[in-house]
Amino acid sequence: MLKGLFSLPTARLSRRIVFWVFVSVVVIEAIILIPSYNRREQELLSQLREVSSAKISVIMQMTGAEASALELLDQMRQLKLDPIILGGALHHSDGKKVGMFGEQPELSFSEGNSGSAIYLQSQNSFRYDAAWSAAELQRDYTLILRHDGSPVMLELHAFVLRIAGLVLIISLFVTAGAWIALRPIVVAPIIRLRNDLTSAGEAISKDRETPEFSSASIQRQDELGEVIAAFNHMYQQISDAIGERKKAEEALQTSLSQVKSYSQALKDELEKGREMQTNFLPGQLLHKPGWEIVAYFKPAHQVAGDFYDVFELPGGYVGLVIADVCDKGVGAALFMALFRSLIRIFSGQTSSDGLVCSYSQASANALSLASDGQVAESSHLDALKAVGLTNNYIAQNHGELAMFATLFFGVLDPSTGLLSYISGGHEPLLIVDSSGGVRERLNPTGPAVGITPDTEFKIEQTRLEPGDILLGYTDGVLEALAAGGEFFTRKRLLSMLEQSTSSATLLLDQIVASVLSHIGEADQHDDITLLAVRRDPKTDGGTKRVKTQA
Structure with a gap:
């Protein structure tokens, strides 16, 4: 006392x-x-x-x-x-x-x-x-x-x-009485409540067990008693909320771990897919004397829908393919592999599992004679039928997926420079003259491949003269976005072709450097693929190169 x-x-x-x-x-x-x-x-x-x-x-x-x-x-x-x-x-x-x-x-x-x-x-x-x-x-x-x-x-x-x-x-008597009465009635309960508040704060901040509150034993039927009761109720609510939060955090951590595991597994699978897709592309381009063939490939993501291909056909002819499957990601990559495989398979045969590719008689007659009166090989026509077979296969078996591709498939006779081709909705390939400038544009001869069955694809023919460069590209080149949102554009590409060049490799390197410089630090939004074929003015040899950037 x-x-x-x-x-x-x-x-x-x-x-x-x-x-x-x-x-x-x-x-x-x-x-x-x-x-x-x-x-x-x-x-x-x-x-x-x-x-x-x-x-x-x-x-x-x-x-x-x-x-x-x-x-x-x-x-x-x-x-x-x-x-x-x-x-x-x-x-x-x-x-x-x-x-x-x-x-x-x-x-x-x-x-x-x-x-x-x-x-x-x-x-x-x-x-x-x-x-x-x-x-x-x-x-x-x-x-x-x-x-x-x-x-x-x-x-x-x-x-x-x-x-x-x-x-x-x-x-003095009243003051002394009030002073003495304040200790048990007001001061002591407030001090105990203050100490309890400090203990509660430390317990919450340091995640400790609920302490024993000394004010909890105070039973009062006045405002101070209501404050003490409100404090105990509030702390209980906070403790319950913290408990629920801990449970939610534990569940979130479990979910996060599962997501990380799934994400890592998905990443590993995508990496395997990227490696497999890279293996689909030619690791070593075909070498033909008197010809220089180079390519560049840079996917926007781990897997891509663009592809190019160079392979040998019966009779010593060379198959040239550059294509862009619609959409992006895993679906586009799977169809890219399917398109590539079908073109390769069907270019050596004219039917598969009852699929028949028909061309108009006008196209066949047009192919039978070259512009200089030379008779074209029928194997050109046989190989190009692969486009129609591929179109029918995709449209009939996978039409509900609405997957298609813009595709250029050309058959090159290395001995004469004769090029027979079908361009299914693809960006026009360019023939660059040896003195500089675009000599010819190989515009589409039909719609994109895989949209509807029994689509007619017109076959066209041209000739690569000594020193000419055939340049193929996908829309990822023209639509490359800078950080400010500007496209690379066709105009800029054509301006780079005005200068004469003596090497397909040099031309491809210049185009790639300009496109990547244009993109800068911005994200790449689309796959970038280029294919260049040059006929050497000399006929005593050629070079080959492939560049794939993952």
Whole structure:
């Protein structure tokens, strides 16, 4: 008890409450003191007037009714023998002054005649003027006396001191009682609640078990009890929420681990797919004396829908393929492998599993004669039928998937430079003259491959002269996006072909460098594939190269 009492002064809340209790008691007593002071003052002044009235009554009895005004004034001068009475003035009932003695009163006849009295206070003196009317004197006169008010003031001071002492004692007792009562009622529960709040914060921040709260044992039916109950309820809600969060985090971590495992497995599978797709492309391009064949391939993702192919056909002819399967990702990559395999298989045969490819007689007749009157080999026509067979196979067996490809398939006679081709909706291949500039564009001869069965593909024919370069590309070149959103464009590609070049390798390197420089730090949005075939002006040899960038 004593320990708690001595600890009270250190409690800031206690000091504030006790201070305001003390101030409140003092203010209340002061409010009560003011009317008490006024009543006491009136009581003392009334007593002073009663004493003077008694003395006046004696003088009036001693003076006969037939006495003159001056005789009455002389009798009244005897009142000055009393040290309390300092002077006075006698007036006729009509207001005419008879005379005065001692200090002159400041109370006028009119004021006195109305029963008024005044109490005057200066720096060093206290005066009280009172009047007695003709009715009180039972004579036709009015008497005004001046009294010394010092005894009244001294008594008032003593009264104030007594009241102030009493107020101080009452305030101290009330304050001390409030101070003592604050410890068990307010301060101790608040301190215990504060300690519990600190413990709760540490338990939450450091993820500890719920501590034992000392305030939980406090049972109160007041606002402080409601605060303590609200704190315990709040902490329980926070603990429950943290528990649910932990469960959610554990479930999330489990899901994240599963996703990571699945993602890694998918990544591994895509990497295998990329390796397999890369293996589908020619690792070493076909070498024919007097010809330079180069290629470039850079997928936008791990697997791609673009592909190129160079392979030898019966009779020493060379098959040239560049294609772009619609869409991107795994689906496009699978169909890329399917298109490539079908072109290779069907280019050496004219039917498979009942699939028959028919061409218009006009196309066959057009192929039978070259532009210089030379008769074309029928094997050109046989090989190019692979496009129709591939189209029918994809459309009939996988039409519901709506997968197709833009595809160029050409059959090259290395000995003459004769090129028979079908372009199924592909970007026009370009024949670049040895002196620079595009000599011929090989525009599409039919729609994309794989859309509808029994589509007619027209066969066209051209010739690569010594020094000419056949350049094939996919739309990933023209639509390469820079960081600002600008396309590489066909115009920029054509401008690079205006300069003469003596090497397909050099031309391809220049185009690739320009495209990659245009993309810069931006993401590559589409696969980039190029194929270049150059006929050497000399016929004593050729070169071969393939470049694949994964």
